[in-house]
Amino acid sequence: MSKHFKLKRGFNIRLKGTAEVVLEDAPAPKTVALKPTDFPGLTPKLKVKAEAKVKAGDALFFDKYNPEIIFTSPVSGTVKSVNRGERRKVLEIVVEPDSTSEYIKFTKADPSTLSREQIREQILKSGIWPFIKQRPYGVLAKPGDVPTHIAISAFDSSPLAPDFDFLFSKEQAALQTGIDAVSKLTDGKVFLGLSPEQSSGVFSKLKNVETNTFSGPHPAGNVGIQISKVCPIGKDDLIWTLSPQALVYIGRLFATGQVDFSKTIALTGSEVKTPKYIKTIHGTELTDLLKGKTKGEVKERIISGNVLTGEKVDSDNFLGYFDQQITIIPEGDEYEFMGWAAPGFDKFSASKAFFSKLLPKKEYALSANMHGGERAFVLSGQYEKFLPMDLLPVHLLKAILVNDIDKMEQLGIYEVIEEDLALCEYACTSKIKVQNILREGINSMIKELG
Known part of the structure; x- marks a missing residue:
């Protein structure tokens, strides 16, 4: 039975640069990449070398301690390079797409007619399994486990987050197929968290799930917060989580028999000329994606993801594995006259330290400036x-x-x-x-x- 949870604790950071409901096709990327560093605790083992030819769905590397978990190429083309860091740590496997778009063939089937083992094997071989995380710990789910439940958040409450109902408005069939597939992986329930605004959207029409609504400030959209309300984790519990984007990938896999890693992301932030939605490919290079789209008035910080949990990247880097948005804000490394002693009409704070508290609806172009260094860590109840x-x-x-x-x-x-x-x-x-x-x-x- 559906329940509503009203969360009072939390906070919304009011940033400028929310994406307009406009969709644009990105130029074909010159390169795409998978970054093992996106996965905490992963030790990658390569299955390809530079100059190797690959199809979309071909394995690029696997998890050393769970060899059945493989990571596959989102495009067909040539492995351009394997970039390494200190102690030869693998940082990126870069693939240069070709024009042929060849795909590895997988089984095309209705998940409701397949067994748990058949579904698990197909998701593993396709390289979509790494989108499934486990709680506790937020690491890759182990294929041999059977989770107590599966939890999915259908909305994002983080700063400048994309509108999931817009992102997936044309993906209802893929979402439903994905739900039907992952529901076979657990003996428990599949929980779907919605916001009150989604009562008539694409996610409200999904079947084979238990829906609950969550209202309140961020982090109401975090799947971990939702789990704490509907199925709290004990020491011996195991909850799997995945994103709506992962459901779409799984749904496409079973509907077409091939991997389709195309996705829509939000380009957001105060330093973007026209924040909007962009259709691109998983792991795309950011260079051409961002070309001509930023203001260039100040030194910019490019973040793959949101401002709270995203990764700072350079313009020649790549979209993060789990990221549904790119955020661009001022770096904030210039001198600030009077600093914290200024009245702060254009400052924003989680406290009531500035006069901006008198402007409860104003949006701000906040920078990445830390405004000070680390201090004593004391108990304050904050x-x-x-x-x-x-x-x-x-x-x-x-x-x-x-x-x-x-x-x-x-x-x-x-x-x-x-x-x-x-x-x-x-x-x-x-x-x-x-x-x-x-x-x-x-x-x-x-x-x-x-």
Whole structure:
């Protein structure tokens, strides 16, 4: 039975640059890439070398510790390069598309007629499995596991987030096929989280799911927050999560018998001339995608993803594996007269430190300036205002800093990943790198307990 959850804790960062409901086709990318660094804890093993010819759906690399999880090329073409970092760590596998668009053939079938093992094998061989994450820890789901439930958030509440109903307005058939497929992977339920505004949208028409609505400020759209309300994670529970985009990829796979990694993203931010939606390909190079689309008035920060959890990239980098938007904001590395002592009519803060609090609907062109360095990490009760979960986030982080496994368990580390505490990092007066600390704690848990 559908329930409504009204979340009071959280915060909306009012940024300029929301994407207009306009769709544009991106130019064909010169290169696309998969980045193993997008996957925490992954140790990649290559299956191709530079100059190798590949088809869309051919394996590029696999997980050393779970060899059945492979990562496939989104296009047909030639492997241009394998870029490495320190200690020969694989950073990118770059593919140069050709004009033939050849595809590996997979089974075309109705998922409702297939067994769990057949569906699992098809998703694995196609390279779509890496879109499935597990909670706790937010790492790749293990194919041999059977999750207690599967959870999907059908909306994004992060700053300048794309409108999922617009993104997937023409993908209802693929979404439904994807739901039918993943529902076979669990003995429990498939939970779908909606916002109240989606009551008549494309997601409201999906079957074979249990829908719940969530209202309130960010992070209401985070799947981890939704899980905490509908199926809280215990020590022995296993919840799988995936995005609507992953459902579409899975749906296309079973409907056509081939991988189709085309996707629509939102180009957002105050430094974009005309924020809009762009149809492109998974892992596309950003150079041509962004050419002529930014204002160029100040030094810009390009973020693959949103401003809270996205990755800072250069213009010749590539779209992140899970990212549905690109955000461009001022770098903010110039001198600021009076700094925090200014009245702040054009400043925005999670506190009430500036006069901007008198303008509750104004949007701001915020920069990436940190406004100070790291300070003493004290108990202030500040974080709890931004996390709609029954946790003590500062106590959890301090337990991580001293590597107290028992305390980390007791304080709820199974329930959160970086995106859930990203607002705490934004609002933190001590400038603590909350997300990095949390990932260190998660890595410790995996190392100690598996």
